Amino acid sequence: MVFLVILIASFLLQMVLPWWIILIISFATCGLIGKTGKLSIWSPFFAILLLWTGMALFKSLPNHNLLAGRVAEMFGLQAWWIILVLSVLLGAFAAAISGYCGYHFRKAVLVKKLNT
Amino acid sequence: MENKIKAIICVIIPLLLAYALNTKFGDIPPLLKFLDPFTGFWQNSEKFSVKKSSKIALKGTQQTVDIAFDDRMIPHIFAQNDHDVYFAQGYVTAMHRLWQMDFQIRYASGRLSEVVGKKAIALDRHQRRMGMVYGAENSLKGMMANPESNKMITAYTAGINAYIHSLNRARLPLEYKLLDFSPEDWTPLKCALLLKQLSGVLAMGSDEFYMTNIMKKFGPQVTADLFPDYPFRDEPIIPAGTKWNFTPVTVPQPPAAFKEMTAGDVKTKVLEEGIGSNNWAISGAKTASGYPILANDPHLNLTLPSIWYQIQLHAPGLNAYGASIPGAPGIIIGFNQDIAWGVTNVAADVLDFYQIKFRDNTHQQYWYNNQWKNTKIRLEKIKVRGSKNETDTVYYTHQGPVVYLQKPEKLKIADNVPSGHALRWIAHDESNEVMTFYKLNRSKNYTDYRKALTYYTAPAQNFVFASSANDIAITANGKFPLKWKDQGKFILDGSDPKDDWQGWIPAADNPTVKNPARNFVSSANQTSTDQTYPYYINWEFGGYERGKRINDKLAAMTKATADNMRVMQSDSYSIAAADLLPAILPEIDPEKLNATQKEAMNITAAWNKFYDANAIGASIFDLWSKQLYHSIWADEFTIASVPMRFPSKDRTLRLILEDRNAKWFDNINTPEKESLHDLVNAAFKYACDSLERRYGPIGKRWEWANVKHSHVPHLANIPGFGSKTLMIGGSKGTINALDESNGPSWRMVVELGKSPKGHGVYPGGQSGNPGSPFYDNMIDTWASGKLYDLYLMKSTEDTSAKILTRLKISKK
Numbered sequence: 001m002v003f004l005v006i007l008i009a010s011f012l013l014q015m016v017l018p019w020w021i022i023l024i025i026s027f028a029t030c031g032l033i034g035k036t037g038k039l040s041i042w043s044p045f046f047a048i049l050l051l052w053t054g055m056a057l058f059k060s061l062p063n064h065n066l067l068a069g070r071v072a073e074m075f076g077l078q079a080w081w082i083i084l085v086l087s088v089l090l091g092a093f094a095a096a097i098s099g100y101c102g103y104h105f106r107k108a109v110l111v112k113k114l115n116t
Numbered sequence: 117m118e119n120k121i122k123a124i125i126c127v128i129i130p131l132l133l134a135y136a137l138n139t140k141f142g143d144i145p146p147l148l149k150f151l152d153p154f155t156g157f158w159q160n161s162e163k164f165s166v167k168k169s170s171k172i173a174l175k176g177t178q179q180t181v182d183i184a185f186d187d188r189m190i191p192h193i194f195a196q197n198d199h200d201v202y203f204a205q206g207y208v209t210a211m212h213r214l215w216q217m218d219f220q221i222r223y224a225s226g227r228l229s230e231v232v233g234k235k236a237i238a239l240d241r242h243q244r245r246m247g248m249v250y251g252a253e254n255s256l257k258g259m260m261a262n263p264e265s266n267k268m269i270t271a272y273t274a275g276i277n278a279y280i281h282s283l284n285r286a287r288l289p290l291e292y293k294l295l296d297f298s299p300e301d302w303t304p305l306k307c308a309l310l311l312k313q314l315s316g317v318l319a320m321g322s323d324e325f326y327m328t329n330i331m332k333k334f335g336p337q338v339t340a341d342l343f344p345d346y347p348f349r350d351e352p353i354i355p356a357g358t359k360w361n362f363t364p365v366t367v368p369q370p371p372a373a374f375k376e377m378t379a380g381d382v383k384t385k386v387l388e389e390g391i392g393s394n395n396w397a398i399s400g401a402k403t404a405s406g407y408p409i410l411a412n413d414p415h416l417n418l419t420l421p422s423i424w425y426q427i428q429l430h431a432p433g434l435n436a437y438g439a440s441i442p443g444a445p446g447i448i449i450g451f452n453q454d455i456a457w458g459v460t461n462v463a464a465d466v467l468d469f470y471q472i473k474f475r476d477n478t479h480q481q482y483w484y485n486n487q488w489k490n491t492k493i494r495l496e497k498i499k500v501r502g503s504k505n506e507t508d509t510v511y512y513t514h515q516g517p518v519v520y521l522q523k524p525e526k527l528k529i530a531d532n533v534p535s536g537h538a539l540r541w542i543a544h545d546e547s548n549e550v551m552t553f554y555k556l557n558r559s560k561n562y563t564d565y566r567k568a569l570t571y572y573t574a575p576a577q578n579f580v581f582a583s584s585a586n587d588i589a590i591t592a593n594g595k596f597p598l599k600w601k602d603q604g605k606f607i608l609d610g611s612d613p614k615d616d617w618q619g620w621i622p623a624a625d626n627p628t629v630k631n632p633a634r635n636f637v638s639s640a641n642q643t644s645t646d647q648t649y650p651y652y653i654n655w656e657f658g659g660y661e662r663g664k665r666i667n668d669k670l671a672a673m674t675k676a677t678a679d680n681m682r683v684m685q686s687d688s689y690s691i692a693a694a695d696l697l698p699a700i701l702p703e704i705d706p707e708k709l710n711a712t713q714k715e716a717m718n719i720t721a722a723w724n725k726f727y728d729a730n731a732i733g734a735s736i737f738d739l740w741s742k743q744l745y746h747s748i749w750a751d752e753f754t755i756a757s758v759p760m761r762f763p764s765k766d767r768t769l770r771l772i773l774e775d776r777n778a779k780w781f782d783n784i785n786t787p788e789k790e791s792l793h794d795l796v797n798a799a800f801k802y803a804c805d806s807l808e809r810r811y812g813p814i815g816k817r818w819e820w821a822n823v824k825h826s827h828v829p830h831l832a833n834i835p836g837f838g839s840k841t842l843m844i845g846g847s848k849g850t851i852n853a854l855d856e857s858n859g860p861s862w863r864m865v866v867e868l869g870k871s872p873k874g875h876g877v878y879p880g881g882q883s884g885n886p887g888s889p890f891y892d893n894m895i896d897t898w899a900s901g902k903l904y905d906l907y908l909m910k911s912t913e914d915t916s917a918k919i920l921t922r923l924k925i926s927k928k
Contacts, residue, residue, distance in 0.1 A: 018152075020138060027130055097130065
């Protein structure tokens with residue numbers, strides 16, 4: 001569920017908003033409906049991994065990975081797919097951290113409410 | 117409390133993460149902003165398959181414009197009025213080259229620090245202090261005063277802005293994402309800046325600082341001997357003996373000698389052979405078709421995106437094809453139904469330094485014509501990314517800006533600028549060069565061509581011309597100051613009115629020739645005229661070598677075809693080698709050589725003097741002759757505290773051929789007395805040993821292409837965005853003047869006739885996007901010396917052209 005919500009919301013909102021919207025989506029989704037800490041890491045992680053891999057390939061394959069190859073060379077990397085792996089892992093990692101933080105934010109706020 | 121902290125941390129971590137991955141640190145791009153597949157670089161990956169047609173509605177057009185893009189993505193614009201044709205030119209040029217245009221004007225106007233930060237401040241200050249913006253502002257007045265060029269610039273600017281406004285973050289050109297900035301609106305001033313930048317590249321040369329130091333060190337006799345006003349070997353552009361059909365105006369008298377000269381503290385610059393170009397036209401008497409053929413290849417520092425942008429402009433009264441400069445409307449080098457034209461650099465002396473005597477350290481007054489005169493102040497505000505903005509004060513005398521009161525350290529392009537001197541430069545004057553191209557694009561005959569040239573100021577160019585009416589012509593054209601002989605060869609006295617520029621050579625008196633008896637005209641940056649020309653343009657020009665080779669080939673040619681011209685453009689025969697080798701080869705003592713050197717000598721002796729890709733003799737001769745040149749002059753002309761330059765290659769050749777006992781051959785830093793013989797042998801061994809150290813035993817790796825290492829780098833030198841190493845021949849001083857990354861930036865051959873046929877290529881492609889298949893698709897064709905057929909389409913449906921895609925711009 002968390003996975004799907006992040007995947008779909010990120011896809012739609014990224015059409016109009018900058019990349020950091022995925023951090024807000026992951027934070028909010030895991031903060032609202034994240035079940036466990038572990039899931040709040042892996043759901044955003046794989047959602048963004050999948051989404052970004054899909055989008056990157058959608059743009060890059062019809063380009064015969066020409067640009068990805070040039071950018072890889074610019075970063076001193078040997079092959080175009082390394083820049084793909086780097087892009088999606090970094091995006092997925094950031095989303096995962098954000099999701100995890102969202103989950104624990106809720107925990108912290110909820111506990112606080114119980115205490116009062 | 118503990119939970120409160122936890123909650124805060126949980127919010128702070130994602131915020132920090134967002135910030136860190138969205139910010140540029142040093143040279144590292146904002147990582148996730150750049151790598152994000154939705155708005156980052158992935159979006160710049162262009163499909164290899166192109167949509168057949170598309171439509172847009174834009175506010176700026178007056179009527180519908182049809183644009184056909186051919187199989188190399190070259191736009192052919194069909195508009196129904198002048199406004200729309202230039203609007204569309206601006207729009208498509210921005211579509212393909214926006215970042216390049218932006219970056220070039222930032223460079224020209226000293227605004228790089230705004231986007232790359234502190235590291236560009238010294239360069240920005242230099243550009244401002246040289247008066248680039250000041251010159252562009254003056255120039256703009258001239259462009260806007262003329263209703264036709266005003267319309268042209270305004271429409272072109274509107275077209276660029278229409279494209280800029282259509283962009284969103286995902287569609288921004290790649291380099292914006294990498295350097296993390298956004299395009300701002302285009303303005304007419306930016307068009308003027310781009311044209312100033314051309315003067316900056318082609319007419320910013322200045323040796324007077326060095327020459328003055330040489331005069332002080334060696335005295336007038338040696339200076340006149342080693343730096344003569346006319347070359348030893350000549351091949352003037354206007355054939356020697358051409359009669360001047362005008363009565364010259366009176367040239368001002370030189371003042372009494374000016375001796376009070378100062379010296380700075382920078383290093384000797386080894387004289388680099390300047391930026392060169394070739395053009396020629398042959399009359400119908402020498403061609404197979406009976407109509408003229410014109411050829412042009414301007415040589416510049418090659419970059420990707422390509423320097424030039426090919427385009428066809430079609431509107432009522434206009435149908436021209438050729439190479440344009442991204443950022444300036446019209447076509448610079450090209451052809452239409454009736455005529456063809458091309459350019460090479462003249463290298464006129466249109467930049468002079470004046471020594472200024474200030475009253476005091478406030479620099480508010482300077483001595484001129486026996487009284488104190490006020491300076492003007494211009495404040496240059498430089499924005500610096502990630503740092504405080506800076507305001508630079510530049511003092512202007514009536515001559516121009518005082519470029520430096522104190523020289524910057526470690527800024528190579530400032531080396532030839534003396535401190536405390538005012539700069540008088542043609543590029544500071546009001547001018548209207550675009551009008552020349554407006555007129556040339558529409559010219560029908562010789563008269564139109566001559567008329568078009570009168571609008572031109574700088575950088576002075578040799579405009580070659582051919583028409584279907586079987587006229588050929590060439591004119592060394594620009595606005596030339598009316599100088600006394602050698603005015604500006606040395607630093608001038610800023611207090612003496614006689615040292616000022618006191619008028620202009622009348623445009624009609626510029627060196628020109630029409631239909632000469634030899635049935636061809638040509639230029640290759642060499643001396644414009646023989647010594648009978650009544651005015652002074654400069655004391656030194658490019659070498660005669662390329663001009664000589666071109667003229668030898670053309671003189672021998674009959675029934676010439678476009679293909680003969682194409683082959684000539686990639687000719688790499690070295691006149692310099694033909695001149696020098698017979699004099700130095702016999703000097704070598706074979707018995708004193710080791711095995712490698714001996715083999716190298718045999719190879720050089722057998723070399724056919726062509727700088728072919730696989731010629732080993734070329735590699736040896738090149739390094740050998742350079743080392744010889746250096747060893748003759750370096751001892752006398754390198755003094756750390758007195759920047760000087762070396763005598764020319766031409767003067768050196770004369771010294772070797774005619775004056776073997778000259779004192780200059782002796783190395784003054786050794787007790788022994790060296791002779792030419794000693795230097796030739798030492799230089800030869802040095803060349804062989806260097807090549808051996810670097811490339812091992814004589815073999816494939818010694819081949820010229822491997823030693824030369826030609827390639828086309830990216831404009832901002834971004835790795836991965838330049839070309840691979842090109843294993844091709846050519847060298848400075850040969851017609852195919854390609855060295856490491858300076859060479860033919862556009863090759864064009866046009867066969868005039870009932871319907872003209874154009875052929876052309878540049879090292880790059882139409883698109884400036886490294887993610888486009890059209891970014892560098894023409895490089896291999898260029899490297900192999902071939903040309904593409906150029907389509908001068910008669911209508912949008914003209915089937916002689918292969919059309920890939922169409923764009924219709926309609927009025928919104």
